[in-house]
Amino acid sequence: MDGKWSWVKAGVALGILNIIIFLSGNHLGTTTFYSQTTGYITTFFFPEWIPISAWTKGTCGGSESLSVGWQWLFVMGLFIGALGGNRTSKVKIPKEEVPKMWTERFGDKPRLRFTHAFIGGFLLLFGSRLAGGCTSSHVISGMSQMAVSGIVFGMAVFAAGIPTALLLYRKGGNI
Amino acid sequence: MNSILAIVFGIAFGFILQRAGALEYKHILRTLRLIDLRIAKFMFLSVGISTVGVFSLRTMGLISLDMIKFNSVGTLLGGLIFGVGFAITGYCPGTSIGAWAEGKKDAVFVVLGGLLAVLTFTLVQDQLFSYLAQYDAGELMLGDILSFNSLALGALYSVAVGFIVYYADKIELKLSTKKAPQAQEPLSQ
Numbered sequence: 395m396d397g398k399w400s401w402v403k404a405g406v407a408l409g410i411l412n413i414i415i416f417l418s419g420n421h422l423g424t425t426t427f428y429s430q431t432t433g434y435i436t437t438f439f440f441p442e443w444i445p446i447s448a449w450t451k452g453t454c455g456g457s458e459s460l461s462v463g464w465q466w467l468f469v470m471g472l473f474i475g476a477l478g479g480n481r482t483s484k485v486k487i488p489k490e491e492v493p494k495m496w497t498e499r500f501g502d503k504p505r506l507r508f509t510h511a512f513i514g515g516f517l518l519l520f521g522s523r524l525a526g527g528c529t530s531s532h533v534i535s536g537m538s539q540m541a542v543s544g545i546v547f548g549m550a551v552f553a554a555g556i557p558t559a560l561l562l563y564r565k566g567g568n569i
Numbered sequence: 570m571n572s573i574l575a576i577v578f579g580i581a582f583g584f585i586l587q588r589a590g591a592l593e594y595k596h597i598l599r600t601l602r603l604i605d606l607r608i609a610k611f612m613f614l615s616v617g618i619s620t621v622g623v624f625s626l627r628t629m630g631l632i633s634l635d636m637i638k639f640n641s642v643g644t645l646l647g648g649l650i651f652g653v654g655f656a657i658t659g660y661c662p663g664t665s666i667g668a669w670a671e672g673k674k675d676a677v678f679v680v681l682g683g684l685l686a687v688l689t690f691t692l693v694q695d696q697l698f699s700y701l702a703q704y705d706a707g708e709l710m711l712g713d714i715l716s717f718n719s720l721a722l723g724a725l726y727s728v729a730v731g732f733i734v735y736y737a738d739k740i741e742l743k744l745s746t747k748k749a750p751q752a753q754e755p756l757s758q
Contacts, residue, residue, distance in 0.1 A: 398588060398589075398590055399585075399588040399589060401589065401607045401608075401610045401611040401614065402614065403588075404585055404591075404611050404615075405589075405610065405612070405613075405614030405615045405618070406614070406615075406618060407585050407588075407615075408582075408585050408589070408611070408615035409614065409615040409616075409618025409619045410618070410622075411578065411581050411582060411585065412615060412618075412619040412622075412623075413618075413619055413622035413623065413626070414578070415578050416619075416622070416623055416626065416632045417626060417631060418571070418574055419571075419632070420574070420578070422578075422582070424662045424663040424666070425662060427662075427666075428662060428680075428683050428684060428687050429687050429691075431684060432687040432688050432691070433691075435684070436688060444691055444692070448691050448694065449687075449691060464571060464572070464575045467572055467575035467576050467579065468575045468576070468578060468579040469579060469663070469666055470576060470579060471575060471576040471577065471578060471580040471581075471582070471583060472579045472580070472582050472583035472586070472663060472666050472667055472670075473579075473583060473667065473669070474576070474579070474580050474583060474670070475579060475580035475581060475583025475584040475585075475586075475587070475667075476583035476584070476586060476587045476592060476666070476667030476668070476670040476671055477583075477670040477671070478580065478583070478587075479583065479584040479586075479587030480587055480670065480671045483587070483588075487593070487671055489672045489673075490673065491673075491674040491675065492674075492675055493593075493594035493595060493659065493673075493675070494595070495594060495595040495598060496594060504674075507675050508674070508675060508678045509678075510657050510658070511657075511658050511660075511675040511678035511679045511682065512678045512679070512681060512682035512685075513654075513657065513682060514653075514654045514655075514656075514657030514658030514660075514679060514682065515654065515658055515660075515665065515678060515679035515680060515681065515682025515683040515686070516654070516682040516683065516685055516686040516689075517650050517651065517653050517654030517657065517682075517686070518651055518654035518655065518658060518660075518661060518662055518665075518679065518682075518683055518686070519654075519682070519684075519686035519690070520650055520654075520689065521646075521647045521648065521649070521650030521651030521652075521653075521654060522647065522651060523647070523686070523687060523690040523691075523694070524643050524646060524647035524690070524697070525637075525643055525644045525646075525647025525648055525651065526637040526638060526643065526647070527637045528651065528661055528662040528663065529612075529661040529662070529663060529664075530661075530662075530663045531637060532637060533612060533616065534612065534615060534616065534619070536636060536637055537616045537620075538615075538616050538619035538620050538623050539620075539623055539634045539635075539636050539710055540620065540710045540711040540712060540722065540723065540726055541634075541636035541637065541639070541708070541709070541710050542639045542710060542711065542714070543637045543638060543639035543640075543644045543709070544637070545711075546639065546641075546644045546645055546648065547644050547645075547647065547648040547651075548648070549648070550644070550645050550647075550648025550649045550651070550652060551648050551649075551651050551652040551655060552601075552609070553648075553649065553652060554648070554649040554651070554652025554653050554656075555601045555652035555653070555655045555656045556601050556602075556603065556656075558601070558652065558653045558655075558656035558657065559598055559656040560601075560602055560603075562656060562657070563598070563602055
């Protein structure tokens with residue numbers, strides 16, 4: 395296996411993996427991981443603040459308790475798999491603190507990028523919790539089941555993402 | 570056993586995302602700026618392939634659907650907010666974990682922002698959910714609306730998604746060959 399795959403190869407691979415995951419009786423998803431992790435941290439410091447059942451309410455994980463569940467282990471695997479993919483890749487992925495494309499557009503300001511990333515990350519997960527899932531659960535898993543929620547979510551993501559990206563890079567910048 | 574499967578599937582998912590280039594800011598932004606649609610094509614091709622498998626296996630009784638409830642306001646608004654975050658970060662909740670594994674520091678801030686968002690959401694969710702309840706449509710799929718054999722509909726849907734991906738690729742290729750001569754001009758001077 396060398397370097398990068400074409401989108402066709404990667405798409406076929408993900409499609410097959412998705413079917414196998416369905417066959418095992420599980421579903422792709424990563425939002426629950428965030429819910430459970432935040433729940434753990436908060437409950438550790440402030441045990442009485444928020445009831446445990448509140449954390450995963452409305453997510454695809456659905457469990458009522460905080461536990462290292464299926465989705466948590468799945469995301470841990472994701473981390474390992476990405477690390478493994480990175481180390482075995484013949485195409486060298488530059489280990490950059492800030493993406494080169496971003497620097498060419500906004501200047502060499504790592505702190506500004508980290509602020510963007512933090513605010514953007516906030517929007518990602520707030521949106522995910524509001525919609526009940528993210529790209530994995532709504533698009534990859536949901537749209538494969540022809541779920542109306544997945545189709546609407548997928549369209550909304552691009553409907554907002556494309557103008558935002560065009561606006562951010564309205565002055566051009568590295569392609 | 571299921572726990573081991575979770576890790577194995579996760580590893581495969583992370584590996585595929587890495588190989589697809591989905592863990593890279595530039596690929597997400599190029600897709601959203603409509604310059605290079607590789608990530609969108611990758612995602613929707615996998616959806617098209619999955620759908621055939623999912624509905625075939627469902628007809629055989631081997632799997633059952635498990636969908637996220639559709640809430641016309643919640644799903645739409647959540648998706649729009651997500652989309653803005655997607656364009657700002659260049660990651661999604663899953664790929665930011667993978668990008669973090671690759672040593673990208675900005676992805677760590679995405680994860681941290683995400684954790685704060687979950688905390689914030691959890692604090693206001695009771696009010697939000699009680700407001701959104703009126704728009705709840707439950708677990709809904711296309712087959713429920715169109716009252717059509719779901720296997721046939723699944724096949725049709727797969728073909729439609731396949732066509733969209735195929736034509737997106739064709740149009741993209743056409744545009745890039747049109748642009749190419751302009752791009753070469755400065756080089757020849």
